[in-house]
Amino acid sequence: MELLRTPAAMRAWADARRAEGARIGLVPTMGYLHEGHLSLVSVAKDAGCEAVAATIFVNPTQFGVGEDFEKYPRDEARDLAMLDAAGVDAVYLPGVKDMYPEGHQTFVEVTGVSRGLCGAARPGHFRGVATVVAKLFLAAKPHVAVFGEKDCQQLAVIRAMTRDLDFGIEIVGAPIVREGDGLAMSSRNVYLKGEDRIAARCLSRGLFRAKALFDAGERDADTLVGAARKETETEPRAKVEYAEGRDPVTLTPLSGRVDAVTILVAAKVGPTRLIDNITLGKMIPGRDAS
Numbered sequence: 070m071e072l073l074r075t076p077a078a079m080r081a082w083a084d085a086r087r088a089e090g091a092r093i094g095l096v097p098t099m100g101y102l103h104e105g106h107l108s109l110v111s112v113a114k115d116a117g118c119e120a121v122a123a124t125i126f127v128n129p130t131q132f133g134v135g136e137d138f139e140k141y142p143r144d145e146a147r148d149l150a151m152l153d154a155a156g157v158d159a160v161y162l163p164g165v166k167d168m169y170p171e172g173h174q175t176f177v178e179v180t181g182v183s184r185g186l187c188g189a190a191r192p193g194h195f196r197g198v199a200t201v202v203a204k205l206f207l208a209a210k211p212h213v214a215v216f217g218e219k220d221c222q223q224l225a226v227i228r229a230m231t232r233d234l235d236f237g238i239e240i241v242g243a244p245i246v247r248e249g250d251g252l253a254m255s256s257r258n259v260y261l262k263g264e265d266r267i268a269a270r271c272l273s274r275g276l277f278r279a280k281a282l283f284d285a286g287e288r289d290a291d292t293l294v295g296a297a298r299k300e301t302e303t304e305p306r307a308k309v310e311y312a313e314g315r316d317p318v319t320l321t322p323l324s325g326r327v328d329a330v331t332i333l334v335a336a337k338v339g340p341t342r343l344i345d346n347i348t349l350g351k352m353i354p355g356r357d358a359s
């Protein structure tokens with residue numbers, strides 16, 4: 070497994086793989102890896118990528134003032150061992166100064182789909198995400214890039230950017246990997262201590278409650294979202310930031326009767342901000358097309 074620390078090294082690796090005719094798969098992460106991240110590597114391989122690169126970069130431009138950039142968990146040695154075991158071919162670990170050298174002044178902004186949900190709570194977040202992902206795409210030159218459905222709005226932002234800027238990269242969404250009790254895996258789960266870890270189940274419990282109602286025939290979006298919201302609202306250690314029903318493809322708000330809906334929730338459990346989502350109803354063909 071090759072370690073690449075600069076954009077130039079990443080580009081040289083990508084050029085060499087392309088010269089060999091390999092299909093390159095890219096898995097961007099912020100590190101402190103878990104099974105959810107490793108599932109993205111498997112998805113890249115299953116998508117026929119002969120050369121898979123993962124990236125580890127805690128991107129300062131996607132963190133707001135007072136957020137957890139400094140204390141975001143990091144463990145490079147452990148991450149590298151996990152990626153090696155998962156059969157990754159190269160890991161790109163640029164430093165902040167490699168990505169944002171003195172004088173950096175160019176940003177990518179996806180408008181519509183970045184608004185609302187996490188975009189409302191975290192101003193500038195998706196501008197930071199779109200900018201860093203564009204830079205990773207330009208350095209790693211992938212044919213395929215894999216992102217988790219856990220970060221549902223982020224996936225929609227990246228699909229929009231990839232389409233609008235003609236990157237010509239296939240964006241693949243990978244299903245949410247959960248702990249045994251339903252909690253969506255996240256590097257930030259390490260912040261959940263004691264009672265907060267137990268309380269954190271309320272997000273997925275609400276989403277599963279909505280799924281049970283949907284499976285029993287309920288089709289009213291507000292009823293489904295209300296059921297999801299209630300589990301978190303009634304958890305004393307949790308504070309709901311949003312619970313919304315959105316179109317699974319466009320993420321536009323939905324209410325009334327639905328055939329398919331994505332329910333997204335964000336909540337603070339103690340000091341820790343968590344997000345989760347579920348899509349109910351049949352997946353629309355072409356959802357994965359960028």
Ligand code: AMP
Nearest residue numbers: 098099100105216217219220245246254
């Ligand atoms: P992060 O390191 O949190 O920025 O996540 C890197 C990538 O892993 C993103 O595409 C996430 O959506 C994805 N990811 C994070 N957690 C999960 C999970 N529990 N299941 C599937 N994908 C995930």
